[in-house]
Amino acid sequence: QIDSARLWGSIHETAQFGATAKGGVKRLTLSSEDKQVRDWFRKACEEAGLEVHTDALGSQFGLRKGRDMSKLPVGIGSHLDTQPTGGKYDGILGTLGALEVIRTLNDAGIETEAPICVVNWTNEEGSRFAPAMMASAAYVGDFTTDDILSRKDIEGTTVGQALDSIGYRGDKPVGFQKLGCFVELHIEQGPILEAEGKTIGVVDSGQGVLWYDGKISGFESHAGSTPMPLRRDALATLSEIVLAMEAIARKHGPNAVGTIGEAVIANPSRNVIPGEIAFTMDCRSADGAIMDALDRDLRAAIAEIAARRKVDVKIDLVWRKPPTHFDPKLIAAVENAAKTLGYSSRRITSGAGHDACNLNTVMPAAMVFVPCKDGISHNELEDATQPDCAAGTNVLMHTVLAIAGV
Amino acid sequence: QIDSARLWGSIHETAQFGATAKGGVKRLTLSSEDKQVRDWFRKACEEAGLEVHTDALGSQFGLRKGRDMSKLPVGIGSHLDTQPTGGKYDGILGTLGALEVIRTLNDAGIETEAPICVVNWTNEEGSRFAPAMMASAAYVGDFTTDDILSRKDIEGTTVGQALDSIGYRGDKPVGFQKLGCFVELHIEQGPILEAEGKTIGVVDSGQGVLWYDGKISGFESHAGSTPMPLRRDALATLSEIVLAMEAIARKHGPNAVGTIGEAVIANPSRNVIPGEIAFTMDCRSADGAIMDALDRDLRAAIAEIAARRKVDVKIDLVWRKPPTHFDPKLIAAVENAAKTLGYSSRRITSGAGHDACNLNTVMPAAMVFVPCKDGISHNELEDATQPDCAAGTNVLMHTVLAIAGV
Numbered sequence: 001q002i003d004s005a006r007l008w009g010s011i012h013e014t015a016q017f018g019a020t021a022k023g024g025v026k027r028l029t030l031s032s033e034d035k036q037v038r039d040w041f042r043k044a045c046e047e048a049g050l051e052v053h054t055d056a057l058g059s060q061f062g063l064r065k066g067r068d069m070s071k072l073p074v075g076i077g078s079h080l081d082t083q084p085t086g087g088k089y090d091g092i093l094g095t096l097g098a099l100e101v102i103r104t105l106n107d108a109g110i111e112t113e114a115p116i117c118v119v120n121w122t123n124e125e126g127s128r129f130a131p132a133m134m135a136s137a138a139y140v141g142d143f144t145t146d147d148i149l150s151r152k153d154i155e156g157t158t159v160g161q162a163l164d165s166i167g168y169r170g171d172k173p174v175g176f177q178k179l180g181c182f183v184e185l186h187i188e189q190g191p192i193l194e195a196e197g198k199t200i201g202v203v204d205s206g207q208g209v210l211w212y213d214g215k216i217s218g219f220e221s222h223a224g225s226t227p228m229p230l231r232r233d234a235l236a237t238l239s240e241i242v243l244a245m246e247a248i249a250r251k252h253g254p255n256a257v258g259t260i261g262e263a264v265i266a267n268p269s270r271n272v273i274p275g276e277i278a279f280t281m282d283c284r285s286a287d288g289a290i291m292d293a294l295d296r297d298l299r300a301a302i303a304e305i306a307a308r309r310k311v312d313v314k315i316d317l318v319w320r321k322p323p324t325h326f327d328p329k330l331i332a333a334v335e336n337a338a339k340t341l342g343y344s345s346r347r348i349t350s351g352a353g354h355d356a357c358n359l360n361t362v363m364p365a366a367m368v369f370v371p372c373k374d375g376i377s378h379n380e381l382e383d384a385t386q387p388d389c390a391a392g393t394n395v396l397m398h399t400v401l402a403i404a405g406v
Numbered sequence: 407q408i409d410s411a412r413l414w415g416s417i418h419e420t421a422q423f424g425a426t427a428k429g430g431v432k433r434l435t436l437s438s439e440d441k442q443v444r445d446w447f448r449k450a451c452e453e454a455g456l457e458v459h460t461d462a463l464g465s466q467f468g469l470r471k472g473r474d475m476s477k478l479p480v481g482i483g484s485h486l487d488t489q490p491t492g493g494k495y496d497g498i499l500g501t502l503g504a505l506e507v508i509r510t511l512n513d514a515g516i517e518t519e520a521p522i523c524v525v526n527w528t529n530e531e532g533s534r535f536a537p538a539m540m541a542s543a544a545y546v547g548d549f550t551t552d553d554i555l556s557r558k559d560i561e562g563t564t565v566g567q568a569l570d571s572i573g574y575r576g577d578k579p580v581g582f583q584k585l586g587c588f589v590e591l592h593i594e595q596g597p598i599l600e601a602e603g604k605t606i607g608v609v610d611s612g613q614g615v616l617w618y619d620g621k622i623s624g625f626e627s628h629a630g631s632t633p634m635p636l637r638r639d640a641l642a643t644l645s646e647i648v649l650a651m652e653a654i655a656r657k658h659g660p661n662a663v664g665t666i667g668e669a670v671i672a673n674p675s676r677n678v679i680p681g682e683i684a685f686t687m688d689c690r691s692a693d694g695a696i697m698d699a700l701d702r703d704l705r706a707a708i709a710e711i712a713a714r715r716k717v718d719v720k721i722d723l724v725w726r727k728p729p730t731h732f733d734p735k736l737i738a739a740v741e742n743a744a745k746t747l748g749y750s751s752r753r754i755t756s757g758a759g760h761d762a763c764n765l766n767t768v769m770p771a772a773m774v775f776v777p778c779k780d781g782i783s784h785n786e787l788e789d790a791t792q793p794d795c796a797a798g799t800n801v802l803m804h805t806v807l808a809i810a811g812v
């Protein structure tokens with residue numbers, strides 16, 4: 001059994017780095033707050049006896065030796081970055097839970113056969129730089145390191161510049177730390193476990209993701225003197241796109257969602273009809289055929305709206321992550337650990353993307369979910385209970401012990 | 407006859423202050439570019455023999471003596487500030503046209519009975535500080551000087567601070583310069599004169615304006631894991647409001663327009679459902695009863711949308727300017743001047759607000775319109791011809807001579 005109070009203490013101690021007035025955390029990747037939590041995490045890993053290295057994209061790897069160093073390590077961990085309106089648990093539970101597993105094994109004097117590697121992946125959230133789960137995507141070879149280093153945030157700062165500015169461009173090449181498998185603990189970020197009164201979600205699959213950048217070019221003109229029928233209003237166009245996206249996701253539901261999270265009017269003014277808007281789109285489904293249908297329906301709807309309103313709409317697919325099907329043996333190991341420990345559980349699909357989904361494309365991977373209050377995440381009010389966090393960490397530990405061998 | 411080439415030269419010389427790449431002008435009120443054009447204007451007025459004073463809100467007044475100084479001056483002028491995506495003529499033609507009238511009278515050695523006062527009103531556009539036509543509204547007593555001085559732009563800078571930062575908080579109290587009447591020359595900013603091949607618009611009325619500040623409070627949540635039916639999406643709510651406003655304006659059309667020009671998502675992120683949006687609304691009609699109907703329909707539509715989507719929408723009416731009916735005698739004077747000079751003309755309603763609309767509430771006022779290309783304004787592509795600008799300035803001069811007496 002892990003030390004529930006120590007885990008809870010770590011979560012709340014690190015929540016000070018980027019704490020918001022509403023009780024959440026704003027710790028965008030590679031920000032000064034992210035540097036603070038990374039420094040804390042490195043020190044804690046070193047104090048737990050891990051050998052810590054940082055790769056060229058800033059991901060932190062803390063290795064605990066096994067009896068048989070010819071075996072590949074069991075990877076565990078998650079991320080410590082948050083959304084602009086983030087909470088105290090998303091990513092953090094999985095990373096500090098992994099640290100807690102190491103501390104517990106140390107205290108109990110347990111040696112494992114295979115080594116264990118604790119990981120803090122850079123930019124899982126994807127809100128400062130696209131795509132999300134950026135560093136783990138580079139780790140599995142979906143993108144080159146140079147490509148990722150050149151990605152820009154909205155201010156034009158590159159990932160490379162941001163890494164240098166906080167001193168976290170590591171000296172190890174991406175992929176230096178080989179892993180044999182990966183297990184990630186996370187809050188559910190959805191309402192199912194709580195509604196069904198289950199403690200553990202045994203994640204067997206994950207939704208695929210489509211991310212688009214969009215740009216609408218209408219025509220700026222005077223709000224008072226331009227008759228309604230002559231307008232080429234970029235915001236009215238966006239409004240139709242937002243509602244079309246909502247209708248399309250509902251049509252393909254319940255196994256589909258669609259969101260426009262960002263929309264910026266260029267040179268806005270109260271008495272100017274908006275002429276230009278940049279926006280993003282996020283569509284998901286756990287079913288690849290539905291993902292294709294979402295893409296097709298969305299493009300058709302946008303083309304119709306643009307033609308009718310005589311505006312130009314450009315859509316650029318910047319990321320496509322297919323649905324994930326986790327490794328059957330690891331899924332069974334998680335399920336078994338929950339059972340052995342006496343926690344109620346159910347199989348579940350992840351609505352969110354996770355680093356484990358990337359790792360799953362090149363090695364066996366699986367995930368452990370615990371409930372979060374009202375299913376709320378990406379919100380400062382995100383909440384989870386201490387017993388649930390401890391239960392998830394126990395399941396993580398017992399899964400790791402089963403895989404790594406005692 | 408005024409000097410067409412000299413007028414054209416002034417317009418294009420001052421267009422350098424805030425010139426944009428697309429050939430327009432970005433000269434927000436009380437910005438450093440606004441200071442440049444104000445310095446130019448003061449010097450030009452002084453060189454034309456005017457006695458120049460600045461009031462506590464930065465409006466510039468250049469007085470040309472008349473034979474009978476017991477008579478109140480005839481006010482002429484407009485504004486030199488622009489929209490963020492503004493053109494070279496909106497406001498500028500009326501201000502530099504007024505200067506051109508003075509220069510022409512000087513060259514011809516014409517003295518008038520009543521004095522003439524050239525005015526550059528501060529913040530006519532209203533895009534940095536609300537309301538539009540701010541300084542002329544204070545001049546006629548719609549707002550106190552202190553109230554206006556405390557208005558803030560989006561960065562939190564007050565009008566007072568902005569005035570001080572460019573050294574244009576004048577030493578004269580608002581209203582120090584009494585005027586007997588006011589005549590403003592302007593581009594039409596709409597398509598009618600051009601379409602009908604008329605050179606002069608004799609403006610007899612102006613639309614009323616409603617300005618609102620709005621705020622939507624939904625709930626931020628995860629774009630991937632929040633099912634469509636559970637969302638309280640602030641952007642989807644805004645989208646319905648935008649389309650409702652469009653439908654309401656069309657329903658009350660053709661004598662009504664409605665625009666949402668600004669909308670800012672708080673803490674935007676690609677994979678977060680927007681939780682909070684601040685936005686503005688602009689509704690207009692030349693008919694007071696239709697203005698009331700617009701307000702009523704809009705509030706009802708917003709209440710229905712907010713209740714159905716379980717989000718909170720706050721609407722705050724920040725400005726209400728009733729429709730304008732210009733002074734019949736001055737309207738006749740403008741019409742007569744156009745006729746005498748042999749220009750084609752028609753009566754017209756102004757779709758935009760103007761300082762003359764404010765002055766009309768306390769003194770006789772009127773306006774002269776000239777065509778602009780395709781009716782385009784509040785756009786960097788705004789355009790007008792040299793002969794039309796000269797024609798309008800001639801009509802302005804002959805109107806002034808008729809009122810001031812030679």
Ligand SMILES: NC(=O)NCCC(=O)O
Pocket residue numbers: 090124125126132133189351352353354628629630677
């Ligand atoms: N787990 C999580 O919130 N990941 C962020 C990436 C995404 O799914 O949008």
Ligand SMILES: NC(=O)NCCC(=O)O
Pocket residue numbers: 222223224271496530531532538539595757758759760
């Ligand atoms: N003339 C003009 O564009 N005025 C700006 C104020 C408004 O009508 O919105």
